[in-house]
Amino acid sequence: MQTFATTPLEEPVTSTAHLDPTTATAPWSLHPDRALPADPVLRPLAREVYAATRDLPIVSMHGHVDVALFADDTPFGDPAALFVTPDHYLVRMLVAQSTSPHGSPGVRGVQDLGVEPLPGAPSGTAPAETNPREIWRRFCAGWHLFRGTPTRYWTEHALVEVFGAPVRPSAETADALYDHLVDRLARPEYRPRALFERFGLELLATTDPAQSPLADHARLAADGWGERVVPTFRPDPLLHVDRADWAAQVAELGAAAGTDVVDYRSYLDALRARRAEFVAAGARATDHGHLTADTTPLDDADAARILDRALRGEVTAAEARAFSAHMLFQMAAMSAEDGLVLQLHPGVLRDHCAGIAQAYGPDKGYDIPERTEYVRALRPVLEAFGHHPGFRMIAFTVDEDTFSRELAPLAGVYPALRLGAPWWFLDTPDGMRRFREAATDSAGFYNTSGFVDDTRAFCSIPARHDLARRIDAGHLARLVAEHCLDLDEAVETAVDLAYHLPKASYPTPAPR
Incomplete structure (x- = not known):
């Protein structure tokens, strides 16, 4: 396994000047201690901890890089x-x-x-x-x-x-x-595959629609990359029955699964069939970006009635909210069966500017966090599956008030739940520091997922992992300086956070 090289192909000469291209005598370079603590006691300790993780392989298990990038390799x-x-x-x-x-x-x-x-x-x-x-x-x-x-x-x-x-x-x-x-x-x-090797990527997970034919993943597998780039099952458009395109999405699901979705049972069967195809293609997780974390289940009869109304185009907003919560519970039940890790990252109001979304589509920067409740919302799933040996759930949030109050205590007691890394608006240097300070008291280090980068920008993956490793090195250095940890424990923990915990948090589903 090649490891991530932090230097470009042409070595820069150290310089902090803003150079004019017509008069430059030395190229631009970055300070080797960037994002490490400024405190003169902590910095040498942080350097030593960071040195143990700097060149570790990257495990990137939650992102949105297009798989065609690697399949085509153009x-x-x-x-x-x-x-x-x-x-x-x-x-x-x-x-x-x-x-x-x-x-x-x-x-x-x-x-x-x-x-x-x-x-x-x-x-x-x-x-x-x-x-x-x-x-x-x-x-x-x-x-x-x-x-x-x-x-x-x-x-x-x-x-x-x-x-x-x-x-x-x-x-x-x-x-x-x-x-x-x-x-x-x-x-x-x-080119993409060459940079993949240079970045030291050991494993990268893409995020794929539930009805994806996974053709690009099949091409990669044929080229021997099937265990290095794996899909992730993302069914969100299928679970929100009041979406304008829901009927079209369900038709695509049925076609991909080889069945007609005409009622609640055939709808669940089609989802199960597609999940099985994702597992066969190497998937390790599902991904859910609901507005709330509600996992309240419905009676089967009520769920079937709402699904029938949705197929007729008659569903109400209240019914749609209840059904999406119910389907999160169903996704958890299916994960307990097939071993796919359930990733949940709620609390973002998508497309805050409707005009931009109508004109240019989603994911244009107009997604805004809002307050999110987890204690009662996750209780149905955790009571049902929180101690299930075949179930694993990773919860992310952009509402950092919940780290110490809700999510860390939940992850600190339910064996099936791990607390996801700071995500989106919180994967900042100070956000990651606050996360460690808020979550570790209740969850420790080992009830967290390790770092995941959640990016569409392929070339930023090594940068994001490098930043997380530097911030964790600084946090652990403080614990060493305050005699809460020995240095060897800090180094071991840093290596686990950077490499071993992401791998352990996303295991390969056991054969069924």
Whole structure:
């Protein structure tokens, strides 16, 4: 197994200057102690702990990288298509500053960053910018907006450590950076599979619709990659019966499962059939992004009645909410049968701006966290399956108040539940520090999942894991300095958090 190399193919010379491309004498590089504690007592300890994890293989079990990227293994497109347009972290910040005098010049909305309108978008929808160099210039001119954000850390890590970028992004350096990246992207060592090897990825899980034919995973398996890139079963659109596209989604499910979905029983049978195909393709988990964590089951008769009403297009909002909670319980029951880990990450109101969603689609940066309750919401599933030897559940949250009050105590007593890593709005340096401080008292380290990156941006995966390893090293260094842990225990814990716990949290389902 190759391990992640933290240096680019062209070694940089250490420099902190913001260099003009016409006068540069040394390329851009990053400080080796970034994100480690500044305290002079803690920093040497943190360095030693981090050194034990820095080059460990990456286990990336919860993400959204498109599997076709690896099945096709074609060169990446232009820098804007790789770094800017698909990354809602970048898009949202640039759009948020579009009217500021110190913001992002030339950006009025998502379309100016290359986001395409949907087919049939409302009349008057602005067309997407089609010039990738212009999109890149807008991003570089807004680089200062990302100061202090994790997006800055991830992006500069990818630019410097992966692509050997010679200068920081800015309006003045945009074209030089663009040309540098175009040159790198044309080289075979920067194709997806080559970078997969270079990043030290041991295992990567994609996230796939429940009705996916898994053809790209089959192509990868034929190439010998079947145990390195595995699918994850994502049935969300099928469990929310008031979605406008629900009937079409169910028709696709039936076609993929080889059955007609005409009632509640055939609906469950089709889901079970597809889960079995995912397991056969190497899947280890399911993924659920419901608004709430409610897992209250219904009587079978009530569930069947709601499903019948949904098939006729007559379901109410209240019935739909009850049915989605019921189906989370059913997904848990199926996980107890087939061994797929149930991942739940509720509490995000998707597509807060309906106009943007109607014109440009979901996942454009307009998803906003809200308060989430877990104690009563998860009680039905945990009472039924919390001690079941074949069931494993990982709960994530973007409501950090719940770490110490609800989720850590739950994970600290139910054997089936693990507390997921800080996710989305919380996978920041301070967010991860707060997580360790809030959760460890009740859950310890070993009732957590270890780090998962939850990213669509392939080139940010090593950056995200590196940041988590640095933050954990700092937290553990403090425990050593305060004589709560010995150094050898801190090193062992760091290795477990970075590598062993993610593998243990997502075991291969046992043969049935």
